[in-house]
Amino acid sequence: MNKDLTVGKPSTVLWKFCLPLFGSVIFQQLYNLADSFVAGKFINENALAAVGNSYEITLIFIAFAFGCNIGCSVIVSQLFGAKKYKDLKTAVYTTLIASGILCALLMVLGLSLGSSLLHLINTPDNIFDDSLLYLQIYVLGLPFVFYYNVATGIFSALGDSKTPFIFLACSSVSNIAMDILFVTAFGMGVAGVAWATFICQGVSCILSVLFVFLRFSKIKTDEKAPIFSFDLLKKISIVAIPSILQQSFISVGNIIIQGIINTFGSAVIAGYSASIKLNNLVITSLTTLGNGISNFTAQNLGADKPERIKEGFRAGIKLVWIICIPLVLLYLIASNQLVYFFLDNPSTTAIETGVMILRIVSPFYFIISLKLVSDGVLRGAGMMNKFMIATFTDLILRVTLAKILSIPFGATGIWMAWPIGWTVATVLSFVFYRKIKWNKVKK
Secondary structure: OOOOOOOOOHHHHHHHHHHHHHHHHHHHHHHHHHHHHHHHHHHOHHHHHHHHHHHHHHHHHHHHHHHHHHHHHHHHHHHHHOOOHHHHHHHHHHHHHHHHHHHHHHHHHHHHHHHHHHHHOOOOHHHHHHHHHHHHHHHHOHHHHHHHHHHHHHHHHOOOOHHHHHHHHHHHHHHHHHHHHHHHHOOOHHHHHHHHHHHHHHHHHHHHHHHHHHHHOOOOOOOOOOOOOHHHHHHHHHHHHHHHHHHHHHHHHHHHHHHHHHOOOHHHHHHHHHHHHHHHHHHHHHHHHHHHHHHHHHHHHHOOOOHHHHHHHHHHHHHHHHHHHHHHHHHHHOHHHHHHHOOOOOOHHHHHHHHHHHHHHHHHHHHHHHHHHHHHHHHHOOOHHHHHHHHHHHHHHHHHHHHHHHHHHOHHHHHHHHHHHHHHHHHHHHHHHHOOOHHHHHO
16 A cells, blocks of 8 residues: 655654564565574584675675665655656656666676685685575575565555565565475575575565556556656666665675685684674664655655654654664673574684674664664755765775774774774764755755
8 A cells, every 4th residue: 555654743654654664674684594594503603604604795786776776766755755656657667677687787797706706705615615606596586686675665665664564574484484494304505595595585576576566557647657767767876876886885895894704714704694694684674764764755855845854853763762772682681692593503702703793783773773864864865975975984984993903803803893983974974964954955
């Protein structure tokens, strides 16, 4: 069901819209959590390290899919708020075509350069083959990743956050069962983990795209919408390209950090792989809520109602902090048990590494969540330059400090870089939000 985010009490509208988004990203993260859990528990510590090692490279591909999502979502939100339904349909068709071309290019690069990328990040020999196998199967499933992200962006732009949640919940639960089946019953090892994800993401993607077209059939226009528009592609690209660059550079930064981590051996990699999945569960959830705030901002700007955005911002901050409280307490109190969850007969080094990461970074979730909400408003308002300044500041600080601090403090110095980068970037993003002149944005 389409939902107009420009009417009703802003805080109530935003919370009802964002909570299903939060549920969706929790289930989306179950894909990666399930892969790591099954690899660590039912195969061995090296398998967990291999999956986690490849995961950092897959984030580059996800960055492009995310950019297509947010670019389409913001523009479609503005058109939906302005009730320009013909242009709305054309924007969606244009995104689907452009995303398909981009996805094909990335698949060629991923399949041809996968081995080189793994060598580039100092992948240990004992996990190299499994890392490459997982990465290659993941690349084959990129069309599902791309079109699922575009579909969820369209649903969000139309104010519907419940439909993708239902699809993803069913798919994620199925993925857990298939992971275990392929590994334990069929003995497929890391390949079983990868193929289970491939199949479940494919089903979720196909259903989502079908429902998008069913939803579109109910949106009536006076004349048939063109299937492509260079003008709308330009508008989508203005939002999408900075988002892609942001996520890509973050992924490249994470790969550089992964290369530093890899020099400490497979036990540290395994501990990092377990804890980073738990960390990404929180960060991705908060980022998705920020995307919801982008949709809220864009729809209200499209409807010429910028006065609602400030109240939406305050409601967004309350929402993310309420979510952060139990997660921070859980990661601080039960970090040991959470890391053990991913490992069977783990080494002491792996456990200590995972626990240390969670205890260092989790208190700063309150800080980074403020940045992600501010980023959501900046993106929805089309202020991509300021959004990128704050994000790249975080990235540069984290990568640089990880390298510097790892010399005197060892692997612990890498984890110490996260809070510093987050804090500085949050200050920048919040200041940019506070200085927005909404009358100029409207013009």
